[in-house]
Amino acid sequence: MNKALERLHDSGKIARVAMGIYVRPKVDKIIGAVLPTVEEIVKAIAKRDKARLIPTGAQALYQLGLSNQVPVNVVYYTDASARKIKIGKRTITFKKATAKTLSLKGKISMLAIQALKTIGQKDVKAEEVDFIKEKLKMEDKQLLQHDLNLAPAWIRELLQNRKDA
Structure with a gap:
């Protein structure tokens, strides 16, 4: 599980907000990734x-x-x-x-x-x-x-x- 999360993070599909907390960032055309x-x-x-x-x-x-x-x-x-x-x-x-x-x-x-x-x-x-x-x-x-x-x-x-x- 950790390795899968690491791979998704490295590919940019998810962002690590804090230890053990990941999000799929929304992408804005002007400012880029928007975190919650x-x-x-x-x-x-x-x-x-x-x-x-x-x-x-x-x-x-x-x-x-x-x-x-x-x-x-x-x-x-x-x-x-x-x-x-x-x-x-x-x-x-x-x-x-x-x-x-x-x-x-x-x-x-x-x-x-x-x-x-x-x-x-x-x-x-x-x-x-x-x-x-x-x-x-x-x-x-x-x-x-x-x-x-x-x-x-x-x-x-x-x-x-x-x-x-």
């Missing part, structure tokens, strides 16, 4: 490992739209094995997390909770809370309520009065 984004790689790893993943820190802020900085070091909570994967100059870190943390169901509410945890209770600004509440209007109400029940009390209090939306 970090998010696409993370989704593929989660699918392969049948793992649940939740973005944390700067990645959650970026995906939610609270930050426009693309994080160089991306951290995800997972129920799979903890490890680091280096992709070019970027690093993807998978950290073990509790079942409660990984039980969040809503895409937007999950990002909102992780983003608020990153900002911190003492540093969160009213504009950020308003921005998050506006985003949460697009979340399914049942998923939002489920996730708020799992969120820390201070986050629940900040977002609870969303029902007026």
